[in-house]
Amino acid sequence: MRHAEPxxxxxxxxxxxxxxQARPAVASAVALLHRIDAVFSTYRPDSAISRLDxxxxxxxxxxxxxxxxxxxxxxxxxxxxxxFSVVPSHHLDPSALVKGWAxxxxxxxxxxxxxxxHCVNGGGDVRLGEPPEPGRPWRIGIxxxxxxxxxxxxxxxxxxxxxxxxxxxxGDHILDPHTGLPARGLAAITLLGADLTxxxxxxxxxxxxGAGAHAWAERTGxxxxxxxxxxxxxxxTSGFAHHLR
Amino acid sequence: xxxxxxxVVVTVLGLVLLLxxxxxxxxxxxxxxxxxxxTDQAVDAQRAQGSVTGASVDTRWGPVQVAITVSGGRxxxxxxxxxxxxxxxxxxxxxxxxxxxIQETLDAQSAQIDMVSxxxxxxxxxxxxxxxxxxxxxx
Numbered sequence: 001m002r003h004a005e006p007x008x009x010x011x012x013x014x015x016x017x018x019x020x021q022a023r024p025a026v027a028s029a030v031a032l033l034h035r036i037d038a039v040f041s042t043y044r045p046d047s048a049i050s051r052l053d054x055x056x057x058x059x060x061x062x063x064x065x066x067x068x069x070x071x072x073x074x075x076x077x078x079x080x081x082x083x084f085s086v087v088p089s090h091h092l093d094p095s096a097l098v099k100g101w102a103x104x105x106x107x108x109x110x111x112x113x114x115x116x117x118h119c120v121n122g123g124g125d126v127r128l129g130e131p132p133e134p135g136r137p138w139r140i141g142i143x144x145x146x147x148x149x150x151x152x153x154x155x156x157x158x159x160x161x162x163x164x165x166x167x168x169x170x171g172d173h174i175l176d177p178h179t180g181l182p183a184r185g186l187a188a189i190t191l192l193g194a195d196l197t198x199x200x201x202x203x204x205x206x207x208x209x210g211a212g213a214h215a216w217a218e219r220t221g222x223x224x225x226x227x228x229x230x231x232x233x234x235x236x237t238s239g240f241a242h243h244l245r
Numbered sequence: 246x247x248x249x250x251x252x253v254v255v256t257v258l259g260l261v262l263l264l265x266x267x268x269x270x271x272x273x274x275x276x277x278x279x280x281x282x283x284t285d286q287a288v289d290a291q292r293a294q295g296s297v298t299g300a301s302v303d304t305r306w307g308p309v310q311v312a313i314t315v316s317g318g319r320x321x322x323x324x325x326x327x328x329x330x331x332x333x334x335x336x337x338x339x340x341x342x343x344x345x346x347i348q349e350t351l352d353a354q355s356a357q358i359d360m361v362s363x364x365x366x367x368x369x370x371x372x373x374x375x376x377x378x379x380x381x382x383x384x
Contacts, residue, residue, distance in 0.1 A: 004376035011373040121360045143363035164363035
């Protein structure tokens with residue numbers, strides 16, 4: 001079954017290959033996403049994150065997952081030479097990690113409910129479970145950032161996370177935390193790895209790195225990358241080709 | 246890379262599956278068992294006719310809503326009822342993007358992609374509304 005749910009300022013879609021039996025698990029996963037949004041939304045003045053940012057409450061007053069997420073943010077910040085920031089515009093904003101983390105939590109829930117053949121897409125960032133049907137992997141198109149209507153390539157895989165960061169149709173929206181200015185150099189970068197929490201946050205950081213992203217991605221374990229530069233050239237890490245259809 | 250350069254838009258986004266898999270908002274009586282497919286999820290699409298309006302999906306830049314026209318169990322047209330138009334940039338994006346999304350929705354009925362990474366907010370809204378319309382149409 002499929003389900004599309006508007007939440008967290010975007011649309012999450014589920015493709016779960018367990019027939020109608022999957023319906024209660026998907027409903028639980030959707031409810032979980034709304035609960036995560038209520039805690040982490042920077043658009044809701046009453047969320048724990050907003051209140052923490054304004055200093056109205058302390059970390060101890062927050063649900064335990066806030067500490068978990070902020071710890072994960074700190075880990076990503078360190079692994080990306082500070083190109084990921086939890087305070088991208090001088091306010092506490094873990095959104096760039098929370099979306100991928102939320103997808104991972106939804107996938108955990110589906111898996112624990114026995115729905116292992118799933119694909120969950122959180123606003124263009126995707127986590128793949130076991131194969132949709134015997135003998136074929138999931139197929140994920142990577143949108144071309146500069147040529148609308150075209151895919152850059154098709155990635156195949158199972159138990160894989162796929163995240164793309166880019167300026168896409170809305171122009172610059174990722175800041176380089178080191179300069180406070182819009183990141184330059186890349187039109188989009190796609191990262192592959194085991195979990196979407198890391199891969200999605202890394203993709204945001206790698207986009208901010210611009211020209212430095214290639215060497216960083218090559219030396220960082222557990223991920224592969226494919227990028228389109230702002231002049232339209234492409235590069236990929238040495239292992240990326242193994243995932244191409 | 247060249248061989249993989251498929252002419253499919255971002256919002257193909259698993260439309261194949263949207264369109265070829267068992268709907269979940271339709272009563273079992275409306276469905277006929279699959280005659281040829283080997284999978285338990287595949288069923289013949291209901292021979293629905295007419296126009297169905299999808300839910301309005303809020304995106305960061307405003308609501309997106311589409312309606313589909315169904316003929317012979319397939320989508321024959323997509324109309325955009327609402328799209329963000331708050332500024333020149335919105336209008337420019339939609340004038341460029343929406344006709345492509347619509348064409349690709351129609352073309353996607355024969356594509357082979359499960360999901361797309363790198364989709365954009367407007368197209369996500371488009372997809373969300375489209376999904377809702379497809380559910381209602383029982384395709």
